[in-house]
Amino acid sequence: MMRRGAGARGDPMHNAIVRRIVSIPRNLLGGFSRAVSHGIDLMGIGGRRSHYLPQPSFPPQYPPEPSIVQDEWAFLNCFEQQYGGSHPFFYACRFTEALKMAQEEHKFVFLYLHSPEHPFTPLFCRETLCSELVVQFLDTNFVCWAALANGGEGLQMTATLQPASYPFCAVLAPASGDNLAVLQQIEGPVSPAELVEILQRTLDEQGLAFGSGRAREEERTRVDRRLRQEQDAAYLSALQADQERDRLKSLASDRRAQKQAETSSKANTQKHWQNPIPKQASQVKETTSKKEAQPKDPATTTANGAQLTQIQIRFPNGERREQSFKSTDKIQAIYRHIDSLGMPGVANYRLISSFPRRVYGVDQMGMTLREAGLHPKASLFLELM
Incomplete structure (x- = not known):
């Protein structure tokens, strides 16, 4: 019997924004990725991508354990030995780092808990999880993280999410504090088309509430640009x-100066005829009149001449x-x-x-x-x- 996610059509919780809120296990918080401490290449063993996390310039908060490589690659080793290297790109890092990458890329986390002994697991992995349709959809829209359900961080996430059946997939988003919002979970086998339909509907319904970081940033940018333009x-x-x-003002000043010069010139002419003065004195007076008629320099001076x-x-x-x-x-x-x-x-x-x-x-x-x-x-x- 298939058990679909809460967002499937006909389910009474179809319109719920958040299915439930869970707390991130405390031992998953803090510290550096053990993959970072050892410079592990963050790529699936199939080699479709190659991602490296930056090396810290100071010692990690927690000392490395002897079984680091085995813990980090246990799922990928188990999965690819049985189903090959054509699968979604699962980040080989701590869950909290995958969550941080999803925040930075404004995406949700697609989580898969692998239970090799469950009878539905082989069919789901071979027919659904490794199908080209699902691989392309997950790689484009999600940050994918997977682990063995009975070991390492996968065991801690199993205890937190408490799946009722396998295969188990979930769509997660960060919530306030050290909490997670479980937006969707799929329990039991589903076909590739059904899985993509459920995930697409989750993106459409929940994206406005949890995936709008990029939209908010773009809106702020548009507002700032519009404000700057205004x-x-x-x-x-x-x-x-x-x-x-x-x-x-300058035109009015020039007109006033010209009018004053014309008035002064007429007065001087009339005075000259009424009371002639020596030619030399007349030249001096004319020069003085011209200087007074010229517009003044708008730059004034201080007492010390500056x-x-x-x-x-x-x-x-x-x-x-x-x-x-x-x-x-x-x-x-x-x-x-x-x-x-x-x-x-x-x-x-x-x-x-x-x-x-x-x-x-x-x-x-x-x-x-x-x-x-x-x-x-x-x-x-x-x-x-």
Whole structure:
């Protein structure tokens, strides 16, 4: 009699998110893989893949035992001697390391407990587990781990999961703390098509709850990218508005200067005819009038003659602040001024100018404002990192 997983059609637990929660045996937690300690090649004896775990640069937490190789390869030796090397890729490592690899790859763990003496085991291994359909499906969608049901870590997992019959397969996912979520379990023989159907349905039903790590990361990336694009668009819009306002101010200033020059020229002409003055004095007065009519240099000076640079700083919340610095001050002086403001939420940031876009970060801290091209005035955007 076949006993299928809880996700099979018609089963009352078909819509359950988690079949049950179990605790990882304490003696499986902590320490380094014994396969790592001995540099064992993590591949099936059939040699379809080759994976190596990194060698630790410090001694393992637990000393190796004499029967390490026998414990690590007992299942693969037993399995391949009887059924050959064409089978799913079972990682020859501790169960906790397979669980960690599954987390990193955003996959579930497919666990198989092998009971050689059970009468249904040979048919299941030969016809189902070694079929090309099952091999390709498991290798693509799961991190596979298997062990003998009556020895080593397999015996500990048997005591934890308590299978009612063999062959026994389970789909596992990490839960809170040192617990496991048993998402699906299959007890008894099933055909290749039935096994793939059950596993595919498990991925579809449980993936949103337990396998969405990658989706969450991609969503965060999309949100960050959209936020950055919105900030850049807002900055460019504000910068263009500032440039247009400066252009209009400059145009108005030029018009006022031209009007003042024309008014002064008319007054001088009228005064000349009313009260002629020597030619030399007239030339001096004309020169003075021209100097007054010329637009003033926007860079003012301090008492000791140093030129000032006007820096306008735009914050991410849209607020703008303007501050004067000496042209000989360094970029670091702007950062110190911003830090002294105590703006909420402004901790790790950098300053950026646009048109052309240029970043004033750590490497530019020692540049003076004149060397950085910020004199006599410039607009900088504060970008949070």
